[in-house]
Amino acid sequence: MTALLLRTEGAPAPELPTLPQVPGETLWSTLGPETLAAPALEIAFPSFKDGRGFTLARELRDRLGYQGWLRASGDLLPDQATHLRDVGFDDVLINENSTAAWERAAMRFKQRLQRVAAHDHRARGLSGDTVEGLNAHFATLETEAILEESLLRRWPGAIAVLSSFGAEAAVTLHLAAQLDRFIPVLFLDTGKLFPETLAYQKALARRLGLGNIRLIKPAPAALAAADPLGDLWTRDCNACCALRKVAPLAPEAEAFAVLITGRKRVHGHERESLPVLERQGAQLRLNPLAAWSEAKVEAYFQRFDLPRHPLWAEGYRSLGCAPCTAPAGAAGPRSGRWAGLEKTECGIHRPQVITVR
Numbered sequence: 173m174t175a176l177l178l179r180t181e182g183a184p185a186p187e188l189p190t191l192p193q194v195p196g197e198t199l200w201s202t203l204g205p206e207t208l209a210a211p212a213l214e215i216a217f218p219s220f221k222d223g224r225g226f227t228l229a230r231e232l233r234d235r236l237g238y239q240g241w242l243r244a245s246g247d248l249l250p251d252q253a254t255h256l257r258d259v260g261f262d263d264v265l266i267n268e269n270s271t272a273a274w275e276r277a278a279m280r281f282k283q284r285l286q287r288v289a290a291h292d293h294r295a296r297g298l299s300g301d302t303v304e305g306l307n308a309h310f311a312t313l314e315t316e317a318i319l320e321e322s323l324l325r326r327w328p329g330a331i332a333v334l335s336s337f338g339a340e341a342a343v344t345l346h347l348a349a350q351l352d353r354f355i356p357v358l359f360l361d362t363g364k365l366f367p368e369t370l371a372y373q374k375a376l377a378r379r380l381g382l383g384n385i386r387l388i389k390p391a392p393a394a395l396a397a398a399d400p401l402g403d404l405w406t407r408d409c410n411a412c413c414a415l416r417k418v419a420p421l422a423p424e425a426e427a428f429a430v431l432i433t434g435r436k437r438v439h440g441h442e443r444e445s446l447p448v449l450e451r452q453g454a455q456l457r458l459n460p461l462a463a464w465s466e467a468k469v470e471a472y473f474q475r476f477d478l479p480r481h482p483l484w485a486e487g488y489r490s491l492g493c494a495p496c497t498a499p500a501g502a503a504g505p506r507s508g509r510w511a512g513l514e515k516t517e518c519g520i521h522r523p524q525v526i527t528v529r
């Protein structure tokens with residue numbers, strides 16, 4: 173066995189003969205202080221179809237703030253290299269006879285990282301501004317002016333809209349289309365969307381004249397391997413979202429320095445303190461509607477006579493995949509998402525608090 177490095181920056185690998193091993197199926201909440209204090213950990217995947225090792229790594233990094241070395245081992249495929257890196261693994265233990273395939277996979281995402289780095293200087297250049305400084309500046313502007321400055325002057329050619337074509341998506345898309353009808357719009361078709369969403373996507377794109385929709389789907393091979401029956405969501409929603417949303421989006425999103433989202437503080441939970449601009453890894457997320465109220469959204473729909481999602485009339489206030497979305501309850505517009513579970517986000521929005529240099 174040999175260890176293949178998954179990232180290009182940061183500290184060198186620990187010189188330990190063996191690393192403390194944690195089974196991939198371990199729940200993050202059961203990890204004790206001794207484990208979290210270890211300078212390096214190896215997460216062992218029981219099967220390439222089992223996504224819990226990915227979830228564990230992400231929770232270790234994002235929720236528990238683990239800063240040590242993370243190694244993946246066990247039954248893994250070269251196609252999973254990008255996702256391993258994205259959730260925070262530093263290296264992966266591989267069989268020598270599969271080195272060439274793994275290195276090809278690693279090379280593909282290293283090339284993408286170089287592309288991001290090129291964009292990143294544009295994201296960070298900004299005449300020496302910081303994210304905090306830009307947020308203070310954006311706080312003085314109307315939404316339209318924030319978008320005009322972002323699309324036309326700060327990040328032209330390096331900015332895209334990330335849209336679910338859900339309940340309120342028409343507002344962000346309409347605002348962006350006023351400035352550039354050909355701005356890239358990343359649309360994730362998980363294979364589990366409502367047929368109404370797919371129809372709405374086509375109709376709204378036509379109505380707004382959007383000319384650069386980038387349809388993103390999970391790789392058929394990944395679905396066949398990890399969710400052949402399409403029922404992963406019944407057992408592990410985090411793994412299903414990682415497979416159908418996070419992994420397919422990552423390589424497409426890396427082509428952009430900034431992604432525009434339609435998230436708002438009134439959505440509640442983690443979004444209550446949503447800034448207009450935030451960092452996510454090497455990328456920035458622009459949330460120009462962060463401070464918008466439901467009344468302001470409704471007024472915008474009426475002012476421009478924008479079509480509502482067909483399921484709006486049935487009480488859906490936030491729309492995701494059909495198996496995981498119900499009409500909203502009294503608890504808020506997103507209360508119908510993964511109703512009954514603690515889960516409130518799919519994982520494609522994972523901001524990190526890093527000061528822009």
Ligand code: SF4
Pocket residue numbers: 362364405408409410412413414416417492493494495496518
């Ligand atoms: S929202 Fe549900 S069906 Fe869609 S990717 Fe996540 S768990 Fe799977």
